[in-house]
Structure formats: structure tokens, C-alpha cells
Amino acid sequence: MKRFIALFFALLLCITPVIGASASEISETDINITYISDELDLLSPEGEISLTDMILDIKDLYGCDVGVYTVDVSDVSFSDMYVFEYADSHYINAGFSNDGILLMIYSDGEELGSYIKTSGEVATVISDLDLNIIYSNYESYLFEGYYFEAVKSYIEDCTMEFQRHNADFSVNEPVYIKDDANILTDSEEASLKEDILAIKEEYQCDVAFYSVDFGSASISDYDAQCHAEEHYSISGLSSDGILLMIFFAGNGNGTRMVTSGECVDMFTDDDFINIEDNYYDYLADGRYYKAVESFISDSKYEIHDFRSFDGIWCFIAPAIGAVASFFSVGKMKNDLKSVRSKPNASDYAKSGSMNVTRSNDVFLYRRVTRTARPKDTSSGRSGGGGGSFGGHSGRRF
Amino acid sequence: MAQLIQHKCPACGASIQFDSGTQKMSCPYCDSELDVAALLSMDEELNNDNQESSMEWETTPSDSWHPGETEGIRIYVCQSCGGEVIGDETLASTKCPYCDNNVIMTGQFQGDLRPDYVIPFKLSKEDAIAGLKKHVEGKKLLPKIFKDENHIEEIKGIYVPVWLFDADVDANIRYIATRTHMWSDSNYNYTETSYFSVTRLGSIGFENVPVDGSTKFDDDVMESLEPYDFSEAVDFQTAYLSGYLADRYDVDSDQSIARANERIKTSTEDTFRNTVTGYVTVTTDSSSINLSNSQCKYALYPVWILNTKWEDKNYIFAMNGQTGKFVGDLPYDKKKYWLYFALIAGGIAAAILIIALLLFFL
Numbered sequence: 001m002k003r004f005i006a007l008f009f010a011l012l013l014c015i016t017p018v019i020g021a022s023a024s025e026i027s028e029t030d031i032n033i034t035y036i037s038d039e040l041d042l043l044s045p046e047g048e049i050s051l052t053d054m055i056l057d058i059k060d061l062y063g064c065d066v067g068v069y070t071v072d073v074s075d076v077s078f079s080d081m082y083v084f085e086y087a088d089s090h091y092i093n094a095g096f097s098n099d100g101i102l103l104m105i106y107s108d109g110e111e112l113g114s115y116i117k118t119s120g121e122v123a124t125v126i127s128d129l130d131l132n133i134i135y136s137n138y139e140s141y142l143f144e145g146y147y148f149e150a151v152k153s154y155i156e157d158c159t160m161e162f163q164r165h166n167a168d169f170s171v172n173e174p175v176y177i178k179d180d181a182n183i184l185t186d187s188e189e190a191s192l193k194e195d196i197l198a199i200k201e202e203y204q205c206d207v208a209f210y211s212v213d214f215g216s217a218s219i220s221d222y223d224a225q226c227h228a229e230e231h232y233s234i235s236g237l238s239s240d241g242i243l244l245m246i247f248f249a250g251n252g253n254g255t256r257m258v259t260s261g262e263c264v265d266m267f268t269d270d271d272f273i274n275i276e277d278n279y280y281d282y283l284a285d286g287r288y289y290k291a292v293e294s295f296i297s298d299s300k301y302e303i304h305d306f307r308s309f310d311g312i313w314c315f316i317a318p319a320i321g322a323v324a325s326f327f328s329v330g331k332m333k334n335d336l337k338s339v340r341s342k343p344n345a346s347d348y349a350k351s352g353s354m355n356v357t358r359s360n361d362v363f364l365y366r367r368v369t370r371t372a373r374p375k376d377t378s379s380g381r382s383g384g385g386g387g388s389f390g391g392h393s394g395r396r397f
Numbered sequence: 398m399a400q401l402i403q404h405k406c407p408a409c410g411a412s413i414q415f416d417s418g419t420q421k422m423s424c425p426y427c428d429s430e431l432d433v434a435a436l437l438s439m440d441e442e443l444n445n446d447n448q449e450s451s452m453e454w455e456t457t458p459s460d461s462w463h464p465g466e467t468e469g470i471r472i473y474v475c476q477s478c479g480g481e482v483i484g485d486e487t488l489a490s491t492k493c494p495y496c497d498n499n500v501i502m503t504g505q506f507q508g509d510l511r512p513d514y515v516i517p518f519k520l521s522k523e524d525a526i527a528g529l530k531k532h533v534e535g536k537k538l539l540p541k542i543f544k545d546e547n548h549i550e551e552i553k554g555i556y557v558p559v560w561l562f563d564a565d566v567d568a569n570i571r572y573i574a575t576r577t578h579m580w581s582d583s584n585y586n587y588t589e590t591s592y593f594s595v596t597r598l599g600s601i602g603f604e605n606v607p608v609d610g611s612t613k614f615d616d617d618v619m620e621s622l623e624p625y626d627f628s629e630a631v632d633f634q635t636a637y638l639s640g641y642l643a644d645r646y647d648v649d650s651d652q653s654i655a656r657a658n659e660r661i662k663t664s665t666e667d668t669f670r671n672t673v674t675g676y677v678t679v680t681t682d683s684s685s686i687n688l689s690n691s692q693c694k695y696a697l698y699p700v701w702i703l704n705t706k707w708e709d710k711n712y713i714f715a716m717n718g719q720t721g722k723f724v725g726d727l728p729y730d731k732k733k734y735w736l737y738f739a740l741i742a743g744g745i746a747a748a749i750l751i752i753a754l755l756l757f758f759l
Contacts, residue, residue, distance in 0.1 A: 313753045321746035322738075329738045332538050336727040341617045344667060345606040345660035347624040353565075353602035356672055360596040361574075367592070370585040 033065065033095040040070035040107055042147035051148070054155045062162045064122050064169040065100030067091070068151050074109030087117040098236050099169040101126065103154050105142065112142060116154075123234035125165045126158075133157065174206060174236040181211035181248055183288040192289070195296050203307055205263065206241030207299045208232070209292050216250035221393045228256040229389045242267060244295045246288065255283070255394035264390035266306040267299075272392035275299065283397045404436055404639055412477065414640030417518035417718075422636055433636045491642055514561075514630040514696040517637045518554055518718040525552045525701035528716045528723040537737065538729040543707050551705075554718060556638060556697035557619060558610035558646035561627070562657040564691040565602045568665050570684040571595070574676035593676065597669040603661050607698070608653035610646030614700075615713060616656075621724040622717040625698055629719065633697070643697060650693045662686050 035055045036048050043051070055066045069090045073082065087104045096102065099120035106113050116134065118126055126134075134157040141150035161167075176196045177189050184192070196207050210231050219227075228245040237243070240261035247254055255276070259267050267275075275298040282291035406413045406424035413431065416423040422431045520528075529552070533544055572595040579588050605627040609619040631637075666681050673679045699718025704711060707728055714725030 309754065309757050313750060317746040317749040317753070318742065320749055321742035321744070324745050325738050325742035328741050329538075329734060332536075332737065333729055333734065336536055336538060336729055338532075338724040339615070339617050339621045339726050342620040342623055343660065344664040345603055345657075346664045346667070348603050348606045349664060349668065350602035350604055354599065354668060355601070356597055356599040356669070358596065358598035359672065361673075362594045362596075364592040364594050366589060368587055368589045370587045372585055373581065373583070 035066065035094075036068045036151075037090065037094060038068070038070045040072055040105065042070050042105065043151065044148070047148040047151075051151055051155060054152070054159075058155070058159055058162065061159075062167050062169055063099070064120075064162070064167070065096040066155055066158050067094060067096055067100065067102040068105075068154070069094070069102060070105045071107075072109075073106045083113070083115045084117075087115055091117055091119060101158055103138075103151065105147075105150075114139075114142060118234070120234050120236045121167075121169050125167050126161050130161050134161075174208070174238065176200075176206065176208045176235075176237075178208075178210045178231070178235065181213040181246065183211050183246065184292070185289075188289040192292055192296060195293070195300075199296070199300050199303065203300075203303045204238075204240070205303050206237040206243075207296055207303075208235060208237055208241060208243040209246075209295070210235075210243060211246045211288075212248070214247060214249040218251040219247060219249035219254070221254075221256075224254060224256045225258070225391060225393065228258040228391065232258050232260060232389065242299050244292065246283070246291075252396040253283075254396045255279075257392045257394065259390040263303075267302055267390065267392075269392070271302050275302070276392065276394050280395060280397065404636055407431070412639075415517065415637050417521050420517060420519075422639065433634055436636055437634060488642075488644065511695075512558070512633040512697050513694045514627075515556065515633045515637050516625055516627070516630045516696070516698055516719050518641065518699040519629075520701070520716070520718055520721050522552055522554065522701070524721060525554075525703075525716045525718075528701070528721055529703065529714060532714065532723045532725065533727065536727060538733050539727050540707075540730040540733070543728060552701055552703045554641040554699065554701050555614075556641055556643040557614050557700050558644055559607045559619070559696055559698050560610050560646070560648075560650045560653040560657070561605040561607055561694040561696055562654070562661075562691065563602075563604045563606075563694075564661065564688040565600060566661060566665050567600050567687040567689065568669055568684065569596070569598050570666055570669050571682045572597070572670060572673055572679050573682045574673055574679045576675070577677050594682075595673050595676075595679070597672055599669065601665055601668060603664070605694075606657050606660055607696075608648075608656045610648050610650075610653060610695070611644050612647050613644065618713060618715050618724060619698075619700075622700060622715055622722055625717065625719055630696060638697075641699070646695065650695070654693075658686075658688075661688075 035052055036043070038048060051068065058064065058066050067090075069087070071086060071090075073086065083104070083106070086106065087102055090104065091100070091102050094102075096119070099122050101119070101122050102117045104115045104117065106115070114135070116131055118131075134154060137157055138150040138153040141147070141153055177184070177193055179189060192209065196209075199205060199207050210228070212227070212231075224245065224247055227247070228243060231245065232241070232243045235243075237260070240263050241259070242263045243258045243260075245256045245258065247256070257267075257272055257275070275295060278298055279291040279294040282288070282294060404413050404422060405411065406427060406429055408429045409424060409427040411424055411426040413422045413424045413429075413436075415421075415433075416430075419430060422433060422436050423429070424431075533539055574593045574595045576591045576593070577588060578591075579586070581587060607619075607623065607625065609616045662684070665686055666684055670679055670681065701716040701718055703714045703725075705714070706712070710728070712725065712728065714723070716723045
């Protein structure tokens with residue numbers, strides 16, 4: 001037994017550096033980004049090479065990714081929702097960085113359609129108006145069948161926009177605090193950002209805050225969730241993080257917490273409720289700084305708690321040990337007992353004497369019981385907004 | 398006074414005994430060996446030639462037994478040395494405490510008390526000692542002092558009286574059996590349980606189902622020693638008892654029937670239940686068991702036995718004198734119990750904590 005345990009730990013120690021080495025190899029290796037993925041075969045190989053060169057030049061100059069994706073969607077029931085999901089999914093799978101833009105051209109078997117997805121700082125640089133101009137420029141080429149020219153027009157327009165805004169995405173830092181509703185003073189924002197950066201440094205995890213005023217528009221929980229996730233995607237935040245969105249809308253003010261990456265598992269429903277309970281009173285009183293401060297402080301606590309060695313193992317381990325030991329020693333004790341009455345006479349049945357003369361199986365009745373399956377709650381994961389998010393829909397205030 | 402019999406060596410006249418190794422009568426003094434059948438013929442001849450001597454004494458005892466005082470007590474006189482052997486009313490074979498000769502109380506086997514069969518001892522006292530040593534081996538919680546003080550030299554061979562029951566069984570058994578089927582939709586998980594009435598009719602035969610015929614020997618110990626191989630049983634002869642203790646039954650066959658029926662009924666239900674297949678659960682709902690061709694035999698089964706005392710508690714160990722199966726509950730050392738408990742619990746807890754720490758830091 002001792003040898004076995006020693007061998008187990010020796011193997012564990014041998015495997016550990018191998019795993020570590022493999023992980024570092026992956027992180028150090030450049031991910032091969034597929035800038036142009038032409039599943040519809042709209043572009044010639046030479047055209048693809050030429051366009052890729054243009055895209056790589058943009059990457060060198062501005063530090064952002066420009067992608068093209070053509071896809072056949074004729075085998076699925078297609079809707080606008082699928083357009084977003086296809087684009088988001090490809091954006092992630094192709095390995096694009098946080099700051100980027102993707103043109104998706106899709107065919108439903110009868111006609112072509114297109115959609116442009118922007119991410120990170122690119123989304124703040126290229127406005128909806130800019131997108132309309134880009135779209136109108138390549139649209140005519142696209143529907144006349146000049147696909148290379150259409151894609152080339154899109155890339156050139158992107159370059160022009162980046163140039164016009166003097167953009168440099170390589171040095172952009174994540175937007176930790178975006179107070180579009182103007183509920184915080186500059187000094188308050190600075191103070192909160194200090195706390196957020198301290199958390200980032202200590203735990204490599206982003207905590208962010210976003211306020212937005214929708215005016216008189218009516219915002220549903222689903223809209224709020226999509227908006228929060230969209231903001232998370234374009235803020236340049238790392239894959240592991242939590243965002244609090246405070247929104248003001250015609251149908252009531254509210255909050256939404258969105259988690260991403262490791263934070264999805266880090267924050268449980270109970271954690272969300274606890275965090276919300278702590279900041280809710282401040283929000284109701286209009287003390288927004290204290291509310292956000294409470295959110296950041298509670299988030300730090302949860303991240304620390306998750307990243308710390310869970311002390312509960314100090315109780316679980318002895319409990320498991322005690323139970324296992326109870327059975328083990330119980331077996332030893334049971335081994336001392338060998339006197340037991342013999343309830344049957346199976347040793348004395350005459351060999352071959354058994355004879356079944358009648359065998360009858362009759363169905364009597366049937367009983368069906370059912371138990372309710374657990375329902376999904378408002379908290380949970382969602383696939384929209386450029387990645388897998390978790391989150392919590394807060395109370396209106 | 399009860400009648401005693403002693404088997405003597407025709408060569409040297411010493412008391413002879415049954416040898417479990419050679420399955421013959423042997424003389425411990427001159428090493429002569431004799432077939433059991435030949436010995437019986439010779440004993441008959443000697444009895445015919447025996448001339449009674451008349452050397453009687455007139456004695457007046459200073460005191461006499463009070464009425465009822467001798468109930469349950471039997472006094473025998475050793476034919477070798479004349480010493481008195483006092484035993485209980487069921488004692489059938491023993492050794493004379495004065496001359497160490499083997500004596501058999503033939504009166505205990507007369508009339509309807511005579512056993513039909515006996516399974517002779519196949520294993521010796523040395524085998525029993527080895528069996529006991531093996532029995533206590535590797536028992537981690539056994540007190541060390543118990544191993545040292547278990548008086549292995551006091552192991553005795555004893556023939557235990559048993560009743561053997563034969564019967565053919567006609568069974569009519571009804572079982573309730575169930576099958577389950579599970580599925581789910583978006584809202585519920587469903588479990589459908591179907592109930593069946595399953596009937597089995599048939600017959601099965603049992604032979605030589607043993608029931609302990611002695612109140613002095615624990616029934617559970619006797620059943621734990623099973624099974625005995627009845628094919629090695631022989632017609633009863635007192636010669637087989639030489640060198641061993643023996644009791645006559647004090648639980649008669651009528652009193653033993655209930656236990657035999659219980660065992661036969663359980664076995665019948667279990668055996669027929671094995672023919673009920675394709676169900677998740679099968680439980681016996683009702684059973685009608687009828688016996689035919691039933692008969693009962695009286696036999697003596699060989700057992701090596703050791704009674705020992707530890708911390709004011711009696712412990713009994715027994716070995717099947719035919720197969721060598723050894724049984725006997727052993728005491729446990731409370732200090733060792735908690736020591737092992739702490740060691741195992743601590744070891745597992747430490748291993749879990751190490752793995753948890755490794756997973757956390759990796």
C-alpha cells in the first residue's frame with residue numbers, strides 16, 4: 001500500500017512539469033488566425049492571398065484584426081438571431097483579438113446577405129454611420145457578383161476609418177469604468193478605477209462598471225442582458241471578469257451583472273443575490289458611488305474566496321477519512337466474527353431434483369410517478385454578445 | 398449402574414482408540430492396528446467367554462443422596478481401574494480421570510437412542526491446533542494476549558448428536574415482481590413501475606439436512622461448521638468413539654423439525670425465485686410447501702472444540718472434524734480498534750488534503 005501511494009505521488013510529480021510545459025507552449029505559440037474563411041468559394045486563391053496581405057498590413061499598422069467569413073446557411077432555418085450567433089461564433093473560433101471587425105457574407109441557397117461585427121475598441125471607433133458607409137460601398141459589388149472587389153472595398157474602408165480616427169488598438173487598455181449616464185464624478189471614477197486595477201493586479205481578473213441611460217425607451221431584462229454583454233465584449237476586458245451595468249430606462253431603472261470566463265463559475269446565484277443585496281439600498285438612495293464601491297468590494301471578496309484554497313477541505317477531508325475508516329475498521333472487526341446461523345438448506349438439495357411443473361407470469365397493474373425537472377432561472381449563461389456569459393438580472397430601483 | 402465398554406488391544410491388553418488418520422483402531426502402546434469390524438467380532442467372543450467373579454463388599458455409606466439430588470447425574474465405574482466416573486445424563490464417551498483409558502457409556506446408545514450413522518474423525522488434534530493458529534492469523538484487532546492465552550492444548554474431539562432430515566418438497570409459490578421504465582420530457586421525469594404476479598409450481602428434494610440435537614452445543618456454531626459430507630458416513634459402531642468425547646441427544650427429533658422446516662422452506666423459496674428472471678425486484682408473496690417421503694435419521698458428527706475464557710467472557714472455537722472448516726468469534730482490542738481508526742482516517746484525510754492542495758496550486 002505504501003509503495004502504491006509513493007508511486008502515485010511520484011507519477012503526479014513527474015506529470016506536473018509536463019502539464020506545465022505543455023500549457024506554456026500553447027500560450028507562447030502564436031495562434032494561427034484565419035483572417036479569411038471562404039466556405040462559399042467566392043474568392044480565388046490569388047484573391048485571398050492579396051486580401052490577406054492587406055489585412056496583415058492593417059494588423060501591423062493599427063493592431064486590430066480585420067476578418068472575412070463566407071458561409072452557407074441553407075441547411076438551417078435562418079434568422080437575424082442566427083446571423084449574430086454565426087458571426088460571434090466565427091469571431092471567437094477564428095482566433096481574432098478583442099479589437100477587430102468581421103464581415104460575414106452568407107448564402108441561404110437563394111441569395112446572399114451580409115453582416116458586420118465589430119468588437120472591442122473597434123466598436124467605439126467605427127460608428128453605425130461608418131458601418132453604413134462601408135456597407136453601401138461593398139454592397140453593389142457583392143450583388144453584382146464582384147466578390148473580390150466587394151471584400152477589397154470593405155478592407156479599404158476599414159483602413160480609411162482607422163486612419164481617420166488615428167487609431168492604435170495595440171495600446172488600448174480595457175475600459176473598466178464607462179459612465180455614460182453620468183452618475184459618478186471624475187474623482188469617484190478615479191478612486192473606483194484604483195480599486196479595480198488593484199484587483200486586476202492581484203487576481204488577473206477584470207471588474208468593470210458601466211452606466212447607461214436609455215431615456216424613455218422600454219428595456220426588458222433580455223435587452224439589458226444583451227446590452228451588458230455587448231458592452232463587455234467591446235470594452236477590451238479580458239476573458240475572465242465581471243461587469244455591473246446600471247441602466248436608466250422608461251420602464252424603470254435596473255442593474256445587470258455579467259460574468260465571463262472563469263468568473264462564470266466563480267460567481268454563483270447566491271453570490272449575485274448577496275452582492276445585489278449589499279448595493280441595492282445605496283442605489284435606491286441615489287448613492288451610486290457607494291453602490292459601485294460595494295459591488296467592487298464584494299466582487300473582490302468573491303474572487304479572493306474562489307482563488308484561495310478552500311478551507312472547507314480541512315473539514316471535508318477528515319470527514320471522508322472518518323467515514324472510510326469506519327467502514328474499513330468495521331470490516332476488520334467483522335472478520336473476527338465467523339459464527340453465523342445458516343438460514344437455508346441449499347447444501348442439502350438433491351442434485352437434479354428440482355422440477356418446475358408450472359410457470360405463470362401475469363401482469364397486474366402499472367403505476368407512473370413523475371417528478372418536476374429543475375427550471376432555468378433568470379441567472380445563468382448565455383451565448384450572445386461574442387462569447388459565453390453568465391449573469392444576474394437585478395431588481396428594478 | 399450404567400454399563401461401560403472399553404475396547405482393549407488383543408496383543409498387549411491396553412486400551413485402544415480410533416485413529417482418524419488410518420481410519421482403524423490403534424494401540425498407543427504396541428502400535429497394533431485393528432479393523433473396526435474385526436474388533437467388534439473379537440469383543441463379542443470375549444463377552445461370551447467372560448466368567449463373572451464374585452468379590453463383592455458389604456459397605457454402608459455414611460450418607461446417601463437426597464431425593465432429586467442425583468437427577469441429571471450418572472455414575473459410571475471404569476472397567477480398567479474401578480474408578481468412578483461422574484458425568485451428566487447425556488455423557489456417552491469420555492476418558493477415565495484415574496487411568497486415562499477411553500470409556501464409552503453403551504447405555505447411552507441403546508434402544509431408540511442408538512445413532513444410525515457416524516461420520517468418523519478425519520482430522521487429528523494436530524490439524525485442529527493448526528486450524529486454530531490459522532484462524533487467529535492476520536486478525537489485526539485481535540488482542541495479543543488472547544493469542545498467547547488460548548490454551549490450545551485443551552482442544553477436545555467430540556461427537557455431536559444431529560438429526561438428519563430427508564424430504565421431497567412440493568412447492569406452490571407466488572412472487573410479486575416489478576419492472577421499471579423511465580423517461581422524461583421538458584417538464585418532468587417519469588418512472589413507470591409495472592407489477593406482475595409470478596407463480597411457480599414444482600418439486601425439489603432435500604437429504605440429510607442437519608439439526609443440532611444437543612442443547613450443550615451452540616446451534617449457530619454447529620450450523621457454521623456445515624457442510625458435512627454425508628457420503629463418508631458409516632453405520633454407527635461404538636469403536637469410532639474411542640479417544641473422543643461423545644454426547645447423546647437431549648433435543649429429540651420432534652423438537653428439531655421446526656428448524657429443519659424453516660431451512661427447507663427458505664431454500665425452496667430461494668431456489669424457485671432464481672427461476673423468476675427479467676424483473677427489477679422479486680419478493681415472495683405467499684408460499685405453500687408440502688413435504689412427502691419425509692424421514693429422520695440420528696447421527697454423530699465430529700467436531701474439534703475449544704472453550705476458553707478471556708476477560709470473564711467465554712469463547713468457543715470449533716473445527717469440522719471432517720472438512721477442517723474452523724469457526725469461532727474472536728474478541729477485539731478496543732485500543733487497537735481506535736488506533737487503526739485514527740491511522741486510516743488520518744491517512745485518507747492527509748491524502749485528500751494533499752491532492753486538493755496539488756490541484757489548487759497547479
